[in-house]
Amino acid sequence: MAQMTMIEALRDAHDVAMEKDDRVVVYGEDVGYFGGVFRVTAGLQKKYGKSRCFDAPINEAGIVGTAIGMAAYGLRPVIEIQFADYVYPAIDQIVSEAARLRHRSAGDFTCPIVIRMPTGGGIFGGQTHSQSPEAFFTHSSGLKTVVPSNPSDAKGLLLAAIEDPDPVIFLEPKRLYNGPFDGYHDRPVTSWKKHPLGDVSDGYEPIPLGKAAIRREGSDVTVLAYGTMVYVAEAAAEETGVDAEVIDLRTLLPLDLETIVASVEKTGRCVIVHEATKTSGFGAELMSIVQENCFYHLEAPIIRVTGWDTPYPHAQEWNYFPGPERVGEALKKCMED
Incomplete structure (x- = not known):
């Protein structure tokens, strides 16, 4: 067990999943060399190479569309949409293609992709970096939607999402990314100064969805x-x-x-x-x-x-x-x- 922030726990989940299964590939905008805007994927490209962790153009529909093709081919893509607010150009690919692939192919194909997105406000990101679009996805049959609240769950749920044969929307609250936070800035409310750090298992322990x-x-x-x-x-x-x-x-x-x-x-x-x-x-x-x-x-x-x-x-x-x-x-x- 180790004390981790949610970012560290998510990075660890990627690492152990990629080590366990060479079908797992990770990509998105700036996730490779830079390690992601929130540094969740930092170090993965160096460890696993550019064919397993790589950058994508600024094209959310293209990112999701290629992931669907990879999944149908037999890979397990884990893709990052840089902010949940940016996912809307890819909605058609998600709800019309990924969510329906198993049904429309009569079970011949599945779509084991994970679409990770930082969600919610609290970082002064403005209206295009702070939205909470979970209802869009829960309305779409064929998708699973996950929102962790702590580092241990973040790792375990992400591992389960990667294992899942169907598409999973994985929403990560940005306010919980980096450990201790205070919802009222300097207001001295002890009960609200929570520490979303947690004891996270070193191993491969998925938490059932x-x-x-x-x-x-x-x-x-x-x-x-x-x-x-x-x-x-x-x-x-x-x-x-x-x-x-x-x-x-x-x-x-x-x-x-x-x-x-x-x-x-x-x-x-x-x-x-x-x-x-x-x-x-x-x-x-x-x-x-x-x-x-x-x-x-x-x-x-x-x-x-x-x-x-x-x-x-x-x-x-x-x-x-x-x-x-x-x-x-x-x-x-x-x-x-």
Whole structure:
């Protein structure tokens, strides 16, 4: 075991996967010689050569399209889209080709590609470097969507994604990349100064897709979150004193329905937290699932705490996405109903 940041854990996952299976190839914009804009792939080209880790032109549709061809040929491409905001030119390749290849070929071909993307705000990247587009992908049948919240999960889930025979969208919260962070800059809130460092296994230990993790056990209310919002939810519970059970979904599709239902049936209340905009966000789907499966156990309306229904506001980003105050207000309101 070693203490790693999420960047180091992701790099380690690439390394052990490439060492284990020579079909794994890594490429994207600046991922080879430079090692990626966030340095996730640093050193891989030097170790495995330019045929296993290489740079691609600034052409997201071309990057994904060639990955689909490589996968059909028998390789296992792991590609990086430099920011999740840049993926839109490749949407047609992802949803019309990669997601449908197994079905349209009647199972003759699979598409074992992983599409890695830094996602979310918090680094003052502006509206073209800060979006959270997970709902686009969860709407597309044939794709799996993963959002890790800590280094250990980042490595284990990425290894599982590389093993998977179907395309996996792997969204990496940028605010969790480099270890300790403070969601309020200099505000002295101890509970919010989390350390997303973690003990990460040195070996090859995939974490199965489709299994959530209970980060904080509680009996008052269930909080469903993923990525950075897991830490926000934990901080809100600590600050308000509400005995919240915080569930880290980890995989949005396939979703761990069993863990969600068991928790909501226990608490009778549910708050859903995500950074993306509210309208048609993934929280709407979670809300429907909880309502359909837990209606007779609910003691209060389900509440969503999300980003605003606006283009990403660069100057107001720390107000845009949920913080412990907004989530705390939702927890207290849920307990009052």
